[in-house]
Amino acid sequence: MVRKITAFFLAATLFVSCSTNTITGRSQLKLLPESELQSMAVQQYQQFLSENKVVSASADRDAEMVRRVGQRLSTAVEKYFASKGLQNQLEGYKWEYNLVNNKEANAWCMPGGKIVVYTGLLPYTRNEAALAIVLGHEITHAVFQHGNERMSQQMLQQGLGSALSVALSNKPSTTQNIFLQAFGVGSSLGILKFSRADESEADHYGLIWTALAGYNPQEAIPFWQRMASQSNSARPPEFLSDHPSDSRRINDIKKWMPEAMKYYKPMGK
Template sequence: MKKILIAAAIATSIVSCSKNPITGRNQLALVPESQVQAMAVEQYQSFLSQNKVVSASASKDAEMVRRVGQRIANSVTKFYREKGLSEELAGFKWEYNLVDSKEVNAWCMPGGKIVVYTGLLPVTQNEAALAVVVGHEVAHALAHHGSERMSQGLLQQLGGVALAVAMSNKPAETQNLFMNAYGIGTTYGVMLPFSRSNELEADKLGLIFTALSGYNPQEAVPLWQRMAALNKGQRPPEFASTHPAEETRIRQLQKMMPEAMKYYKPIGR
């Protein structure tokens, strides 16, 4: 029986791989984008109803989050249109909210559902650095990293069943997989749910989206230097981590920067 289950899991992974057009990489895809977007709408509204959303009309910080999110959404839409990939954004209805929380965190669900926590703003310190974070989180969503992680969870924890079956038979487990895949509620910052390779993909795309939106992508380096200072050596060694150590990340960002700067045109020019 064990061999049969393993064979079934392998067969499922083979027939359920798809190539992401923006990364060029094959990914495990047990979760249809339409279904995961439907889950995102439900979970996003549930999250907002259970947390204190800061009004953009009453807070400069919330207005900044809205402005950054909107500029990045507009840039992404234009970028995809120019590459003939507009259909990849089908179902996207962008939303951007600032939530009152001490957590140093931000995330973007499928369909463009963005949340920034107030605890992140003392680390970003300026609008361009915030754009780096939002661009990075949007890149995770566009690269389907959360869906990929959820597919891995379905395969490992629930035997590779289809999402609809998992939702019907094990709704609590499926919801937990979704929340974990997108980093919602984690206290470990914006990087926890993703592998190191996913993080570097999101860094590269995020820098491009930041630059296209008129924000200086070079702000990514001091941002991660501040993040390193915040962690004060309390992070696990890189080999035991699911994401790059800050020092490695900064070196990689510096290597990516020349390409990102090709897209940079300051706001107002």
């Protein structure tokens, strides 16, 4: 009987906590208030920056480029959401963009627009448009609250419930680790951290943000080809993985490209 009651309340919680992404129409499990995740992001972001070597944007061209690309993308995202009457979904966003000295090929965006790019990514991006592809992808994870989905699932699996403050109080280290994993902090782009649906949405709408920011979204294809070629370890078959295969990702990007190109107006034109 206890198990039945527990299962009932768990099912009820999951039902109540499911919401629909107003842009994609996909149902999402989100147990955690976005405002609480943004508050936690501010703390974790500052801690990360204090523990890593941040490259000065005023003294380094690459760091200035990261900031420039980030600003153009965030402006494009805000305009897109406003055009749909959804500007309230970006409430609390205070964008920050930093380059850190780290050899891994990685970038991520926490709730509230807290962005980091690792220097190890730049040999693969090679130009501003490809960097915009990556940041557009990561920004989509944040604004579509994919990390909330991942964190909600992990907290349920760990038996931490759905109250972030309680989880932080009872198991602060575990909760912080779940948060960092949910948003890809410390993992290279080759490490699988989001579901196939999340990754596809990030690829799809990342192209749109890139185009709206004035960067050519077609740079996505050679960039992901470079990322695929740098992977030395064999990947599992797609049906065993949460991540789209390299070939499927590139084929999907080609499929979405005509839509993205409708938004593309080169800078200065």
